[in-house]
Amino acid sequence: MDEPIQVLAGTGGVALGEARTNHDGRKAVLLHRDGNPSELIALAETMGIEILDVQYQKGSEDPRSYFGKGRLQDVADEISSAVEGHPWHGVDLVIIHSNASPRQLVNVHESVQVEVWDRVRLLLSLFISHAGSVEARTQVRIAQLLADRSVLRELVNQQTTGERAGFGGAGQQGIRGVLETVSRELTQLRRKQRKHALARSERRRQRTRGGARTVGLAGYTNAGKSSLFLALSGKQVLVEDKLFSTLETTVGRMEMSPRILLADTIGFIDELPSDLLDAFHATLDESLQCDLLLLVVDSSDEPAEFKRKLSTTRREVLERGDESGMNIKVVLTKSDLGGNIESAIKTVNSMGMTNPLVVSSHDGQGMDELRESIMYSLYGPKTTLVVSKGDDDERSAEAYVSQIYDLGIVTEKNGLELTLWCGKAEMMKLISKSNGRISIK
Ligand SMILES: Nc1nc2c(ncn2[C@@H]2O[C@H](COP(=O)(O)OP(=O)(O)OP(=O)(O)O)[C@@H](O)[C@H]2O)c(=O)[nH]1
Ligand SMILES: [Mg+2]
Structure with a gap:
């Protein structure tokens, strides 16, 4: 390739060498059509990105450019003319509040001329900045390359159909070259990932050989899984008021019995594209393949949020496991925060699950009952x-x-x-x- 391709919508690592991993202090504008944007804003804030403005357009998405053409042009003009003192001054990122199609990403980028992320790319960037281990980095990189590949294919497609003459100085051949590099890297990474998965299952086999039982923790991101893990095992893990603090699985022994293993893992989030979560399947499986699965839910959330997060968690867990063979218990955390426990219990029951346990990892409320209940589930009566x-x-x-x-x-x-x-x-x-x-x- 003679000339480097300019910033593609979210193709960071492919066309520009190493993707940037620190987004702290960046300023962004969010394009929003439906749903509640607060979760996406929280995700951005977790990374230190400031959302300066939320631009809203009524009606259904434009399949070409998410916002309608005229409205998008207004946003583009505003960005390009934002001199010092303008509320949008310093905006170098536009975030789309949905899982955008490659076509939408490419077209929005072309119009606004700054980096464009959709929900998937935002999550990817967050994962990249939180991935601590080689395995987590491999998994995130695979997901990132898959996302990049879809954008690159769209570019080739637009050139083939004559919709676009060239892109940033690189012709079709240039992009095809990048695509080949991406495919080669994907093959290598997948090989690496398989090795990690094998090593993981071997470690699991060794741990459980002596008859040890495992308890997995699963739940929406920021539900309090790592805090509960710490309270039950005494093993230090990262606890933060951030989304996706945990990306890899940590296994620890329950304090009262070294024969019981606990597995803390990555959390769920709504509309996580399956490609992305699939990249983490080996990590997730470690927690989900267990003798008892604790579904951890934050009891301090508003009832509607509580219900949404519990449904997502339940759906993800059931999709990934064999429902009939699964031994599941719901645990409501953060009981010290005074949420509406009664309504939460009703919601759990209304989804056909038995009464949850109510605990606080901070003040220890309900922890003895939880330990007792774990024992009973694993071993039956004394x-x-x-x-x-x-x-x-x-x-x-x-x-x-x-x-x-x-x-x-x-x-x-x-x-x-x-x-x-x-x-x-x-x-x-x-x-x-x-x-x-x-x-x-
Ligand atoms: N008041 C209170 N806060 C809690 C409790 N459990 C967790 N938290 C807080 O909730 C936030 C998230 O806790 P984590 O344990 O990191 O949650 P997580 O589910 O592991 O989150 P991710 O790994 O990011 O998905 C932190 O600020 C914790 O201090 C609790 O029982 N009471
Ligand atoms: Mg965690």
């Missing part, structure tokens, strides 16, 4: 085992007692009588190997 004294020359009773401690979580001990949560199969195995010294009360 069992009381009795160790007989035996004759003097036999193995000491204490040796059996210590084996029982290894078996599960002992909650009560009265001499040689122990009450505990434990896996029934493992328990029967221990009893059968005890020469009649251990029995169920």
Whole structure:
């Protein structure tokens, strides 16, 4: 390619070398048609982007350019003439409040002449800036390249059909070259991703080999998953009042029992394109393939928001797993914030799910009940085992007692009588190997 292609709508990494990852301090204008823009504004703010203005146009999207031609031209004029002192001064980004088509992205960019993002590109940029591990970066890069490829294809398409003569000095051949590079990089990244996924499943196999049970956490972004994980495991994870603080799965052991593993993971959000979430499937699976899944929902949200976020979470989880085999429990977090718990419980019930647990990771409210409920879900009711004294020359009773401690979580001990949560199969195995010294009360 002789000349570099100028900034394409969201093709950052493809045409311009490394994409910029820090967007702190940028100023943007949001184009909005339907839905509530507050979540997108919060996403932008999470990245330090200031939305200076929300431009609204009534009616349905223009399939060519999202806004109608005239209105878009007004926005473009305003941006180009925003001298110092103008409220739009410094705007170098236009954000479209929807998952725009490649055609819309390309056309809006052509008109406004600054970088253009839609919801997908905003999420991608956020993910890129939060991706800490090599695996997370690989996953985000795949998603980004897939999004870029769709824009590049649109450019080629527009040139082929004669809608466009050339683009930024690069002809069709130039773009085709970029497309080939993208495809090659995608192949390499996917190979890398498969390796990561394999390593992940091997680690999971090793962890659960000794009969450990896993509890996954799933929920809308910012619901309080990492805080709950920290409260239950004591293991430090990133907790922030930001959307998508967590991008990778962290596994930790529950404080009261090293045999129970907890998995904190990436959150969900509405209308996340499946390409994007699919890039994270290995990460998500680690949390979703579990013996018990806790659906974490923020009880301090307004009832309508609460319902929306719970539906999204439930849908994503069910789409990704085998519903019949899933053991799911809803946990309402942030109970200390005084949300409408009653209405939240009704909403949970109205979706056909049993009564949720109500907890606060901050003041500990409901945490004992949650721990109890986790145990019950994993192990069923508690069992009381009795160790007989035996004759003097036999193995000491204490040796059996210590084996029982290894078996599960002992909650009560009265001499040689122990009450505990434990896996029934493992328990029967221990009893059968005890020469009649251990029995169920
Ligand atoms: N008052 C109160 N705030 C909470 C509670 N749990 C979490 N928070 C706050 O909610 C915000 C988000 O918490 P996180 O634990 O990071 O949420 P998350 O679901 O892991 O979020 P992502 O990883 O970004 O998807 C943070 O500011 C927490 O301090 C709670 O029980 N009470
Ligand atoms: Mg988190």
